[in-house]
Amino acid sequence: MRNIKLIYTYDGTDFLGFQRQPNSRTVQGEIEKLLYKYMKEPINLISSGRTDRGVHAFMQVSNFLTSSTIPVKKIQFILNNSLPIDISITAAEEVDSNFNSRFSAKERTYKYFLTHEKSPFKNRFATYTHLKLDLESFVLILQPLVGEHDFRNFRLADCASKNQIRKIYSITGSYQDETSICIEIKGSSFLKSQIRIIIGTALEIYSGRKPKNYFQTLLTDFTCEYPKIVADPNGLFLSNIIY
Numbered sequence: 001m002r003n004i005k006l007i008y009t010y011d012g013t014d015f016l017g018f019q020r021q022p023n024s025r026t027v028q029g030e031i032e033k034l035l036y037k038y039m040k041e042p043i044n045l046i047s048s049g050r051t052d053r054g055v056h057a058f059m060q061v062s063n064f065l066t067s068s069t070i071p072v073k074k075i076q077f078i079l080n081n082s083l084p085i086d087i088s089i090t091a092a093e094e095v096d097s098n099f100n101s102r103f104s105a106k107e108r109t110y111k112y113f114l115t116h117e118k119s120p121f122k123n124r125f126a127t128y129t130h131l132k133l134d135l136e137s138f139v140l141i142l143q144p145l146v147g148e149h150d151f152r153n154f155r156l157a158d159c160a161s162k163n164q165i166r167k168i169y170s171i172t173g174s175y176q177d178e179t180s181i182c183i184e185i186k187g188s189s190f191l192k193s194q195i196r197i198i199i200g201t202a203l204e205i206y207s208g209r210k211p212k213n214y215f216q217t218l219l220t221d222f223t224c225e226y227p228k229i230v231a232d233p234n235g236l237f238l239s240n241i242i243y
Contacts, residue, residue, distance in 0.1 A: 001065045003099055004072060006031070006045075006079075007091040010057050013124060013234065014086060017053040018060075027051075027087060031062070034082050038075075039068040048101045048241045049108060052193060054233030056125065058111070059090075061241050063101045099243075107169065107242040109186045110195045113235045117179035126180055127199075127235030131207060135181050139173040141202050142183070144215040146171055151191055153218040153226050154201075159192040166190060184239070193230060200231035 008031075016024040020032060028045050035043040047062040070078075076092035083089070098104075113126035114133060145168050152164040168187040176182050185195060201218070204210040211217075218226060 001067055001097075003063055003065055003095050003097050004075065005061065005063045005091075005093050005095045005099060005101070006076075006089055007059060007061050008057075008087060008089045009059060010088070011086040011125075012051060012054050012056045015053065018047070018049075018051045018055075027057075027060075028062075030083060030087060031079065034079055035064065035066075035075075037082075038078055039066055039070065041067065046101050048105050049190070049238060050192075051236075051238055052196070052233050055236045055238070056234075057238040059240050060238055061101045061105075061243075063095065063099055101241075104243050105241050106188070107186060107240075108189060108238070109184060109240040109242075110190070111237045111239040112183045112185070112195060112199050112231070113176065113180060113237070114183070114199075115176075115180040122180070124234060125237075126176075127232045129203060131203070132179075133181055133206065135173045135175055138181070138202065138206055139171065139183070141205050141212075141215070142171045142185075142198070144219065145198060149219050150222070151194060151219075152222060154194045154197045154228075155191040156193045156197075156228055156230070161191055164191060166194070193228075195236060196231045196233065197228050199235075200229035203231065204229050 010027050015027050018027045020026055020028045032043050043064050045062040045064050072092045072094050076089050079089045114129055115126040116132045118128055148167040150164055151166045170186045173183050205214050
């Protein structure tokens with residue numbers, strides 16, 4: 001069996017998430033459907049992570065096992081010729097049998113874009129907020145999350161992970177233009193919807209609707225169920241994976 005690695009990008013707007021679902025349009029489903037058509041065998045993509053409905057990827061990595069002899073460059077050509085416009089395969093290569101897109105990953109980076117400009121074009125890929133955010137102040141609010149913590153208060157009820165301990169390496173930010181900022185979060189791995197809950201909660205703290213020490217409370221108090229404040233998916237991108 002050959003082990004094929006795919007690197008690709010997608011606009012998640014019109015997908016019901018990444019993970020394969022019956023009778024639903026998903027990123028994994030679209031790619032697997034085409035691989036089955038051309039390779040004449042069931043294909044199971046193993047991926048670096050699963051993005052929520054409406055979340056995008058500058059870089060997603062998957063691998064799959066196949067007995068097909070189709071050259072990898074032809075696999076990339078076939079997929080790009082047949083996939084919908086909102087998925088693009090940027091690289092394909094044959095890798096060692098031990099490579100696993102999920103478990104071999106050492107670092108994942110997400111970017112979240114926020115803007116106070118209401119635009120039907122920009123707001124497809126950046127979450128609109130009526131607040132004009134001061135980048136330095138907003139990034140400072142997020143700093144208590146850096147390090148290894150119990151993030152059980154940063155996941156939704158349908159999160160299947162049995163271990164809520166996660167390590168965030170860094171949280172930084174940059175101005176994109178006069179109306180937009182980007183928050184970059186690097187970590188080993190993340191819980192389902194964790195990034196969106198982080199950003200949604202940070203906006204509540206910034207606006208004064210939650211106290212300044214609210215992140216510290218969520219990281220240490222597990223005596224009650226705190227409401228989850230989930231930011232919109234359209235501003236979120238899986239940005240980079242390091243192996």
